[in-house]
Amino acid sequence: MRPSASALTRDMRAAAGEDAAGAGMIADQKDEAAPAFTPAPAPGVFPPNPPPPVSPAPKTPAPAPSACPTPVAVRNGPSHAPIDTPATVGMAIAITITSSTGVDSDMSTIQDAEKVGLSYNHTGSFAGLAPLPSNQSGWMAGHPIPDDRHTAPRSLIVDRADNHGGNGSFEKQQLDLFTASACGVTTPQAIPKSGYIIKRIITTGPGTKITFRTEKRPAACSVGGFSTAAGPSGSQADDVVVRT
Amino acid sequence: MPSEPPDRPTLVVRDGSRIVEAPREDQDVAAQYPAYPDKGAVVDGYRLTILSRQGAYGVGDPVRVVHVCEAVAQGTKLYVMGPKPVYAEYVDGEHATAAVPPGENALAPSAYDGRVVDGPAVDYNYEITEYRFATPGTHTIQWRPKPYASNVLRIEVAPVRRPA
Numbered sequence: 001m002r003p004s005a006s007a008l009t010r011d012m013r014a015a016a017g018e019d020a021a022g023a024g025m026i027a028d029q030k031d032e033a034a035p036a037f038t039p040a041p042a043p044g045v046f047p048p049n050p051p052p053p054v055s056p057a058p059k060t061p062a063p064a065p066s067a068c069p070t071p072v073a074v075r076n077g078p079s080h081a082p083i084d085t086p087a088t089v090g091m092a093i094a095i096t097i098t099s100s101t102g103v104d105s106d107m108s109t110i111q112d113a114e115k116v117g118l119s120y121n122h123t124g125s126f127a128g129l130a131p132l133p134s135n136q137s138g139w140m141a142g143h144p145i146p147d148d149r150h151t152a153p154r155s156l157i158v159d160r161a162d163n164h165g166g167n168g169s170f171e172k173q174q175l176d177l178f179t180a181s182a183c184g185v186t187t188p189q190a191i192p193k194s195g196y197i198i199k200r201i202i203t204t205g206p207g208t209k210i211t212f213r214t215e216k217r218p219a220a221c222s223v224g225g226f227s228t229a230a231g232p233s234g235s236q237a238d239d240v241v242v243r244t
Numbered sequence: 245m246p247s248e249p250p251d252r253p254t255l256v257v258r259d260g261s262r263i264v265e266a267p268r269e270d271q272d273v274a275a276q277y278p279a280y281p282d283k284g285a286v287v288d289g290y291r292l293t294i295l296s297r298q299g300a301y302g303v304g305d306p307v308r309v310v311h312v313c314e315a316v317a318q319g320t321k322l323y324v325m326g327p328k329p330v331y332a333e334y335v336d337g338e339h340a341t342a343a344v345p346p347g348e349n350a351l352a353p354s355a356y357d358g359r360v361v362d363g364p365a366v367d368y369n370y371e372i373t374e375y376r377f378a379t380p381g382t383h384t385i386q387w388r389p390k391p392y393a394s395n396v397l398r399i400e401v402a403p404v405r406r407p408a
Contacts, residue, residue, distance in 0.1 A: 135325040138254035153354040
């Protein structure tokens with residue numbers, strides 16, 4: 001039997017150290033339940049009788065709203081934009097916490113904190129760069145959440161490209177924690193489906209051109225002893241031309 | 245992570261590659277901030293304040309300094325991820341921490357991942373510095389990353405070590 005996502009996360013955390021995880025941390029989130037479809041009849045075999053008139057399929061009732069709102073996921077985007085200043089390059093991206101009630105603004109009743117892990121998977125021109133330290137925010141209301149900014153010094157990007165081998169990349173993992181005292185959750189817990197990987201990519205050429213990409217994609221993450229499944233938002237990225 | 249948000253400020257420290265809750269004594273110092281009478285002056289919409297445990301210190305006692313950045317004006321931003329390094333702190337007029345790196349804004353790190361909060365707001369997410377004084381008398385501590393300057397802490401150090 002295939003190990004579950006949580007087992008993979010647990011094992012890899014133990015193997016890789018408390019903060020670190022490799023690209024393999026992206027655990028398969030598929031359930032192992034039977035497929036939710038009816039097998040088609042074998043070719044050439046027809047039902048003995050015409051099928052009965054099809055009435056509209058009953059809709060699956062939506063889960064009853066919880067009286068006590070808790071976070072069930074963290075969405076990134078869809079709004080995002082490049083950051084391109086004389087000192088920094090990167091991406092700003094919107095963050096929204098999804099409530100168990102289906103109403104985002106209900107998350108104003110919880111407290112949220114963001115954790116970003118140590119950098120890892122340094123490749124190419126970033127291979128010789130020491131891991132960048134982990135960070136976390138203080139507690140803040142879960143709605144509205146300010147944008148995330150993911151930036152790097154422009155001078156660092158030029159230096160890595162020119163003096164350390166051109167192309168390169170590194171990654172960091174990110175997840176969110178919450179408390180919801182109104183719901184009795186006073187010990188910080190990871191928000192389910194809040195995991196994203198932030199990747200920085202230097203691409204050089206043609207000529208002296210340097211392009212810096214900041215990419216954020218959903219993935220199972222483990223940071224500072226907390227683990228979560230991949231967030232629901234798709235991969236998003238912004239490119240900045242650091243030098244033409 | 246602190247277990248009692250949001251009544252008290254979040255104060256964390258690095259422990260190797262981990263980030264852990266700061267000692268209770270430091271949390272208590274940070275909790276003084278809202279009513280602290282000697283906050284730093286406002287410069288360009290930001291106010292820097294440093295705080296330490298009040299009371300007597302003896303020679304060799306650790307003096308732990310908590311750092312607070314308050315964005316007091318609309319249009320200001322706080323880079324609340326951390327704990328961030330404390331640049332340009334001076335003890336008895338001498339550099340005690342690294343200078344602000346060239347081209348860097350001490351309050352807005354250029355290498356950054358995470359939330360940026362609009363002011364007015366308060367950020368406690370800086371490293372806690374610690375000093376020990378070998379000589380008795382009055383010692384001063386100030387956090388001064390230009391153009392900002394915090395209040396000046398005056399630490400009275402007695403000739404003998406304070407009983408634990």
